[in-house]
Structures are given as C-alpha cells and as structure tokens.
Amino acid sequence: MQQTMRWFGPQDSVKLIDIKQAGAAGIVTALHQIPVGEIWSVQDIQERQEIIRNAGLEWTVVESLPVHEEIKRASGNYLQYIENYKISLKNLADCGIKIITYNFMPILDWVRTDHTFINDDGSKALLYNQDAFTYFDVFLLKRPNSENDYSDAEKEKALRFGDQLSEDEKALLFKNVLLGLPGSKINFTAEQILSLLDNYANINNEKLRENLIYFLAEVTPIAEQNGQKLAIHPDDPPFSVLGLPRIVSTEADLKAIFSAVPSTANGLCYCTGSLSADPKNNLEKIIDDYENRIHFLHLRNTIRESETVFRESEHLSGDVKMESIVEKLLILMNKTKTSLPMRPDHGFLHEVDQKTETYPGYSLTGRLKGLAELRGLEMGIAYKLNL
Template identity: 70%
Template sequence: MQQTMRWFGPNDAISLQDIRQCGVSGIVTALHEIPVGDVWTVEAIQVRQEIIRNAGMEWTVIESLPVHEDIKKANGDYLLFIENYKISIKNIAQCGIKVITYNFMPILDWVRTHHAFENPDGSKALLYNQVAFNYFDLFLLQRPNVANDYTEEEKQIALAYGNLLSEDEKALLFKNVLLGLPGSKINFTKEQILSLLENYTHIDDNTLRANLIYFLSEVAPVAEELGVKLAIHPDDPPFSVLGLPRVVRNEADLKLLFEAVPINANGLCYCTGSLGADPTNDLERVIDNYGDRIHFLHLRNVTRDSKAIFRESEHLYGDNPIASIMEKLIVLMQKRNISLPMRPDHGFLHSIEDGKEQYPGYSLVGRLKGLAELRGLEMGLLHKMK
C-alpha cells in the first residue's frame, strides 16, 4: 500500500515536516480555502503541490473536492456547479493527481457526540452515542416536527440523559455534533443548521440518490477519460441523522450506485470505520464484490459498545476483522497490480499532545501509532503469503 497521511493545509497545527517523519511519501489534502462550488485552478493546485514537494512528499489524493449543496438538492445553480466540478477534475488531472475523494452527505460531513471520550489508559477517542444525539436533536436543536421521528420511550430516555448533564456539558454536546467540516474550526449555529435542514424537507433517500447518480453521470465520464478515479466516502455514521437522507450506507447502496454509473472512475473510498459502524455491513464481502471500484483506503476500527454506541478503537483491535480485511486488500492489489493509497483514519489523542490545537481524530501520535501498526500488519501478511 502507498502510505499517506491527511494534512489540512498551511493552517494545520501539524506540519508537513512532522508528517514526513512518520515515514509516509504521500499527502492527502484539499484546497479548503476555496469556496465550495468554485473552480480549483491549475495555479492554486500547483502552489499547494510545490509546498508539499518542498517537504519531500507528493500530493497523492484529493480529500475532498466537496460537492455543493445545490448539486445534492438539484436546485439553484447546480448545473453551473457541476460544470465547475468538471473543470476542477480536468485541472487536477493536468497536475498529475489521480484520486479524488468526495462525499454526498447532506449538510454535515460526519457526526460524533463526543470528541474526547476517555479510554482506560487516559487516551481520548471519538464516540457516537445515539441517546446523546437524540437529546441534542429533541431538546437542544429542537428542529421542526422532530418529535415525529422518535417514540415516546426514546424521548423519555433522551430526556433522562439530558437531565444528568450540566449546562457546560450540554453546550459541549451541541458544539460536538455541529462541528464544521474538516479543516474548519467554525461550528454551525442553531439558526444556520435549522435553515439548512429546511431545504431538505422534501428530499428523501430516493431523491438524493437520483441526484447523486445524475451528478456522477456528468462527472464520472470526464474523470474516466482523464484517468482520474472518483472515490465516494461512505456516510458517517451509516444511518440518518437529523432526518436527513443517506444513500451510501451499505453494500446495497453501493450496488445501486455502481450499476447506475458502470464505469471504473465511479469508485469507492473504502472506509472500514464508516461502514463498520453498522454491524450488518460485511466489510470483507464489500472487497469481494466491489474490489475493482476501491480507489482509496481509510483503515480504522470501531468498537460497538451497544446498539446505541460506537467509538473509535485501536486500529488493530475492534469489531472489524482488520487482519482479514488487510489480507483481502493485499490479494486485491496483487490481482489489480496496483498499490492503493491508504491512510490511517482517525486516531487516539494521547496525553503527550493533549491540550494542543488539533482537529478531533487527527492527532499526530495517534495516527502514527495506527500507521505503524497497519504497516506492520501488511508486512507480516506479505511475508506469510510468500
């Protein structure tokens, strides 16, 4: 595998020098400063490439080239934004970058209720608690008609949970759920999120999926012609939040998507954490059935403490069979004669870095630990398979 690590750009508290010392050759990043929907120019891409090259690495994967909300809703200036997306793909290809990651999650990029769950050893992890989220949705955000989405029992359990929280803990829960997109330190306000949600009132899973397929029918042929791979990131978490539609949750969703746009450029960012948060997803079978569509790897693990709670775990220890997954990926790469780019996804916040300004899940030590473990697992399996 080509080992990479994510970098959030010049404003990232973690430097490229820090990342290079982890032993990676590739950087996964994006032009976060460019407004969503605008064209990524060749000049802007090359400036960022030069910064990365001067640090001794290459910009390997775009993560992400974001999709404008108008495209997801198929309204407003969505046709213009699709054309801009095509131009950005062409410019990215001209600069020699071959993998573009994106997602089609409405409004929120990913959701966790806790960003600093304390493990027994004192390290901290990301966690999603459905009861905590229900309390946020029902009693903090109070979105219109929210009560219709919950049973009376769920409402009472959520209220009981909230009654145990201090005002500071309630404020932290609100902040955690509505954290801005990766690379941003700006949170959504209550007013902003309610306004955005109103725009999705009449968009269900089928409508969102149709809009995704239309988008891909337009941009994937451009990518295919240029030798660029589009890798969609699965929904995180892989179920509806805030009543929003979800269309990349499981193998059935992938089947519909890949059959609707049956060209190789229409591919997958294989995220074991996002898919693995749903116990009904068979991660090994996804490789078996859609291995030719896997263009980028996010390898991490999760522990499902109960039906209502999942948390990030150590990369090698959790509910996902990471050793079997790695073995299948090695066989897949040998079959395809390719070295897929891989990054350790998320990591614990260790005490040595606690208190430093870092994006949740993206501490350096935690990701380095995960990278080292995954690298060792891959090398051990390769030796065993000789």
C-alpha cells in the same frame, strides 16, 4: 499499500516534516481555502503541490473535492456547480492528481456526540451515543417535528441522559454535533442548521440518490477521460441524522450507485470505520464485490458498546477484523498489480498532543501509532502470503 497521511494545509498544526519523518510518502489534502463550488485553478493546485514537494512528499489523493449543497439538492445554480466540478477535475488531472475523494452527505460530514471519550489509558477517542444525539435533536436544537422520528421510549431515554448533563455539558454536546466540516474550526449555529435543514424538507433517500446519479453521470466521463478515479466516502454514521437522507450507508446503496454508473472511474473510498458502524455490512464481501471500484483506503476501527453507542478503537482491535481486511486487500492488489493509497483514519488524542489544537480525530501521535501498526500488519501478512 501506499502509506499516506491527511494534512489540512499550511494552517494545520501537524507539520509536513512530522509526516515525512513518520515514513509516509503521500499526502491527502484539499484546498479548504476555496469556497465550495468554486473552481480549483491550476495555479492554486500547483502552489499546494510545491509546498508538499518541498517537504519531500507528494500530493497523491484529494480529500475532498467537495460537492456543493445545490448539487445534492439539484436546485439553484447546481448545473453551473457541476460544470465547475468538471473543470476542477481537469485541472487536477493536468497537475497529475488522479484520485479524488468526495462525499454526498447532506449538510454535515461525520457526526460524533463526544470528541473526548476517555480510554482506560487516559487517551481520548471519538464516540457516538444515540441517546445523546436524540437529546440534542429533540431538546436542544428543537428541530421541528423531530419528535416524530423517535419512539416514546427513545425520547424518554434521551431525556434521562440530558437530565444528567450540566449546562456546560449541554453546550459542549451542541458544539460537538455541529462541528461543521473537516478543515474548518467554525461550528454551525442553531439558526444556520435549521435553515439548511429546511432546504431538504422535500428530499428523501430516493431523490438524493437520483441527484447523486445525475451528478455522477455528468462528472464520471470527465474523470474517465482524465484517467482519474472518483472515490465516494460512505456516510458516517451510516444512518439518518437530523432527519436527513443517507444513501451511501449499506451494501445495497453501493450496488445502486455502481450499477447506475458502471464505469470503474465511479468508485469507492473504502472506509472500514464508517461501513462497520452498521453491523449488517459485510466488509469482506464489499471487497469481493467491488474490487475494481476500491480506489482509496481509510483503515480504522470501531467498537459497538451497545445498540446505541459506538466509539473509535485502536486500529488493530475492535469490531473490524483488520487482519482479514488487510489480507484481502493485499491479495487484491497482488491480483490487479496496483498499490492502493491508504491512510490511518482518525486516531486517539494522546497526552503529548493534548495542548496542540487539532481537528478531532486528527492529532499526530494517534494517527502515527495507527500508521505504524498498519504498516507492521501489512508486512507480516505479506510475508505470510509470500507477496
């Protein structure tokens, strides 16, 4: 596997020299300074490439070339935004960048209710608690009609959870859920999120899937012509939040997307953490079913503590049987004569990094620990398989 690390750009507190010295060769990044929907120019792409190359590294994967909300809703100026997306794809191809990650999650990217869950060793992890989220949705945000999305028992549990929180803890929960997008340190306000949710009032899973397939039918031929691979990131968590539709959560979702646009340029960012948060997903079967659609690897692990709580765990220990996953991936790469780019996704916040401002899940030490563990696992399995 190609060892890569995500870097949020020149403003990232994690420096390229740190990533270089850790042994990664590839950088996964994006032009976060460009507003969503605007064209990524060749000049802007090359300027970022030069910064990365001067550090002895290479920009190998885009994460993400974001999809404008109007494309997801098929409304407003969406046709122009699709044309802009095509131009950005061509410009990236002209600069030699061939793997493009994106997601189709409405409004919010990944969602957690606790960004600083304390592990037994004192390190901190990301956690999702459905009772906390329900409390946020119904009693803090007070989303209109949100009470209809939960049973009486679920609302009672959520209220009991919230009754134990101080005002500061309630404010922190609100901040955690509405963190915004990777690369940004700006939180949504209640007014902003409620206004954005109104835009999706008439969009269900079927309509959102229809809009995704239209988008893919437009941009996939461009990617194919450019020799590029599009890699959609699964929903995180893989179920509805805030009443929003989710359409990249299950094996059935993947089948629908890949069947509708059969080009192998229409592919998957295989994220073990996102997919495993739904225990019904068979991660090994997904590799078998979509071996020619997997273009980028996010390897991380989660532990489901109960039906309503899951948290990030160490990369090699959790509900994901990482040894089996890596073995299947190595066999696949040997079969196809490829080397898929991989990054350790998320990581614990260790004491050494707790005074450094980083995006939750993206501190340096926790990800480097994951990278080292995954590299060692890969080498051991490759030796066992004589690859």
